[in-house]
Amino acid sequence: MSIYAYLVAGYLVLIGSYGIVRSRHMVHAVVSLSVAQAGTYVLLLAVGYQNGATAPVFGSTTKPSTDVVDPVVQAMALTDIVVSATVTALLLALAVQVNKRHGTVDPDELAALKG
Amino acid sequence: MTRRTRLTIFLVGAGCVAAMFVLAVLGMPEFGGSHHVYRDLAVHAAVLHRTANVVSSVNFDQRAVDTFGEETILITSVVAAAVLLRPAEGETERRIPRTGRNLAGTRLLGYVLVPVTAIVGLDLVIHGHVTPGGGFQGGIVLATGLHLLYVTGSYPALDRLRPISAFDVTDALGAATFGAVGLAGLGFAGSFLTNIMPWGTFGQLFSAGTVPVLNVAVGLEVFGGMVVLLAKFLQQDITVASKGEDGEA
Amino acid sequence: MTALIVLVLTLVAVAGTATVMADAPERQAVTLSVFGLALVMVFMVLQAPDVALSELGVGTAIVPLMVMLAIRTMRKDRRERSGSGDGDDRGDDS
Numbered sequence: 353m354s355i356y357a358y359l360v361a362g363y364l365v366l367i368g369s370y371g372i373v374r375s376r377h378m379v380h381a382v383v384s385l386s387v388a389q390a391g392t393y394v395l396l397l398a399v400g401y402q403n404g405a406t407a408p409v410f411g412s413t414t415k416p417s418t419d420v421v422d423p424v425v426q427a428m429a430l431t432d433i434v435v436s437a438t439v440t441a442l443l444l445a446l447a448v449q450v451n452k453r454h455g456t457v458d459p460d461e462l463a464a465l466k467g
Numbered sequence: 468m469t470r471r472t473r474l475t476i477f478l479v480g481a482g483c484v485a486a487m488f489v490l491a492v493l494g495m496p497e498f499g500g501s502h503h504v505y506r507d508l509a510v511h512a513a514v515l516h517r518t519a520n521v522v523s524s525v526n527f528d529q530r531a532v533d534t535f536g537e538e539t540i541l542i543t544s545v546v547a548a549a550v551l552l553r554p555a556e557g558e559t560e561r562r563i564p565r566t567g568r569n570l571a572g573t574r575l576l577g578y579v580l581v582p583v584t585a586i587v588g589l590d591l592v593i594h595g596h597v598t599p600g601g602g603f604q605g606g607i608v609l610a611t612g613l614h615l616l617y618v619t620g621s622y623p624a625l626d627r628l629r630p631i632s633a634f635d636v637t638d639a640l641g642a643a644t645f646g647a648v649g650l651a652g653l654g655f656a657g658s659f660l661t662n663i664m665p666w667g668t669f670g671q672l673f674s675a676g677t678v679p680v681l682n683v684a685v686g687l688e689v690f691g692g693m694v695v696l697l698a699k700f701l702q703q704d705i706t707v708a709s710k711g712e713d714g715e716a
Numbered sequence: 717m718t719a720l721i722v723l724v725l726t727l728v729a730v731a732g733t734a735t736v737m738a739d740a741p742e743r744q745a746v747t748l749s750v751f752g753l754a755l756v757m758v759f760m761v762l763q764a765p766d767v768a769l770s771e772l773g774v775g776t777a778i779v780p781l782m783v784m785l786a787i788r789t790m791r792k793d794r795r796e797r798s799g800s801g802d803g804d805d806r807g808d809d810s
Contacts, residue, residue, distance in 0.1 A: 354499070358492040360725045364732045366481050371736035373477045374470075379741040379786055383748055386779060387732045390755055393771075394728065397762045400506070403499035407763045408510065408521040409599050411670060416514045420521070421763045422506040423513075427525040431537045433770040434603045434689060437779055438544040441696045444786040445551040448703060451790040452555070455797055460470065522766045591769070599765035607773030614781070693778060700785040704792065 357398035364391030378447040378457040382440060389436050393429045400425035517666045518675035523596045527681040531660040534681075535645060538688055542642050545692040552699040554707045561708050569620035577619030584612025592686035596675040602682040606689025614697055622705060631698050634691045641688025648677055648684065724761050728754045742787050745780040752776040 368388025375381040400422030408423035410416045451457050496502055513524035526534050554560055592605030616625040652661035660677075667674035731751040738744045752775025759768035 354497055355492050355495075356722060357498055357725055358495065359489070360729050362485065362488045362492070363729055366485060367732055367736050369481065370477065373473060376739070377741050379783060379790075380739070380744060383741065383744045383783060384736050386748065386775075387735050387751065390728075390732065390751070390775075393755070393767070394725075394758060397759060397764055397767065398498060399495075400503065401499055401762050402501050402503065405763060407599070407765050408506075409765065410514075410519045410521070411598070416510070416669075418507050418510050420506065420510065422503045423509050423521040423525050424505045424530075426522045426764045426767050427530065428533075429764070430522065430601075430603060430767045430770045431526065431534055433767065433774050434607065435537050435540050435544075437774045438541050438548070438692060438696065440779055441700075441782055442544045442548045442551070444782055445548040445699075448786055448789050448793075449551055452793050455794065457790065520766075600769060601766060604766065604769040604773065607770065607778065611773050611777045697778070697781065697785075700782055700789070703789045704785050708796070 357401075358395060361391045361395035361398060364388065364394060366391075376458050376460070378450065378459060379444065381459070382443045382447065385443070386436070386440060389432075393433065396425040396429045514669070516662055516675060516678075517669045518678055519597045519670045520595065520599065520601070522599075523601050523678055523682065524675065526601065527596075527678045527685075528662050528675070531649070531681065534685070535649065535660065538642060538645060538685060541692055542638060542688065545638060545695055548696055549699050552703050554702075558707050560702070560706045563623055563626065563706060573619045574621050577615050577621060578624075581612055581615055584615065585609060588612055588686075588690075592682055593679065594672070595682040595686075596678040597670060597672065602685025602687075603689055605682075606686040607693065609686070609690045610693035610697070613694060617701065622701070629694060629698060631695060634694045634698070636691075637687050638691030638695060641684045641686070641691060644684035644687070645681060648680055652677070721761055724754065724757045728758050742784065745783040745787070748783065749776050749780045752779075 365388050368384045368386075368391060371384025371387065372381045375384060402419075402421050405419050405421045406414060408420040408426065447457055450462065454462060456462065509525050509529060510521055512529055513521040516524060516528055518524035518528065588605045588609035590605075591600035591608055592602055595601035595605065613629065614625065616622075616628065649660040652663050653659045655661075655663050662676040662678070664676040664680070666676050673679075728751070731747065731754045735744055735747040735751050738747050752771060755775060756768045756772050759765075759771060
């Protein structure tokens with residue numbers, strides 16, 4: 353079962369997308385988007401993992417050597433997490449304004465509004 | 468199209484994606500294997516630049532241009548969300564309404580924990596190149612720590628401690644510092660965001676050149692940005708009301 | 717591929733499913749927080765303390781707080797819209 357981590361990552365992306373497709377409330381869709389994004393973080397970190405290696409931080413107890421997990425994918429995931437929080441905030445602000453203008457946040461009802 | 472049609476199309480598509488994904492994963496190198504080319508190169512470069520936290524080195528030294536782009540996304544989203552959440556034409560801001568009852572002990576806990584969290588956040592930002600941490604994590608901890616005041620029931624105290632224009636300026640200052648350090652690298656060494664400051668000794672506070680400076684810049688920016696975002700959401704919830712109502716005591 | 721890794725990954729998959737399947741957004745805010753905590757455990761087990769610190773602040777505290785504030789604002793706006801005319805909508809049972 354050595355591909356289990358990748359399978360969980362793919363499952364998270366697909367279940368997040370299913371939540372977006374099926375949702376009846378814009379905030380529900382935004383939260384499902386967060387779940388889908390988390391799947392990509394798990395995939396990145398699973399790619400960089402090595403059995404028996406330690407974290408890529410050196411100090412007085414860990415001398416510099418290459419027996420660490422991949423730091424490049426960790427760098428990608430960590431900036432991504434913070435930036436996606438602000439993008440989620442932007443989407444929530446959009447949802448709040450849509451609710452003010454149209455009185456509803458159901459995506460199916462919103463598609464029918466014109467003008 | 469109806470919901471049922473949309474769901475069916477999605478399930479068919481998801482099935483194909485899942486099948487292709489499983490096929491792709493079966494051809495990948497094994498999970499937990501030891502063949503990581505970029506890891507060897509990145510660790511070697513980080514040790515060369517005397518940075519103990521290799522992830523910070525990748526973020527602020529080796530791939531600093533990517534981080535510059537990401538923090539531009541951050542400040543743009545904060546500005547856009549703040550614009551979207553302004554009180555509209557028919558709305559006005561009223562005084563903070565009297566809060567409900569909450570225990571004095573809870574509020575005391577909030578007051579005591581705010582400076583503790585602030586110190587932890589500052590430590591994460593400043594020692595980001597030596598221990599796990601950095602500008603992003605420290606900025607988030609600082610912003611969350613400040614909002615402990617709201618969570619434990621003292622929104623008026625939070626409002627006094629948090630002049631929004633000051634945090635707007637902090638946000639912009641962080642982003643501008645990052646750009647300025649990059650331009651200094653361009654001026655002194657010929658390429659944007661080069662590590663031009665002295666590299667120092669491995670594992671000390673003053674090591675790794677520009678990495679601590681960029682950590683502080685990003686920490687300021689994330690702190691300012693998150694506080695502005697949360698302030699706008701809190702304002703929408705607590706103080707903004709439509710003009711038709713009477714002002715409430 | 718130890719048992720610990722399998723366990724935390726399963727926990728993440730279950731928490732993700734629970735977050736998506738919760739229909740009311742206010743319930744989703746809490747399950748999102750639990751999902752964030754499960755992700756922090758995965759990141760720690762996969763030897764990534766920096767990423768775990770990021771996710772801890774963002775996924776457990778900031779995003780659920782913003783989701784709950786957005787829901788409260790929407791409910792308040794809807795109440796004001798439907799009850800426009802009577803000026804007293806002090807009821808804050810949400």
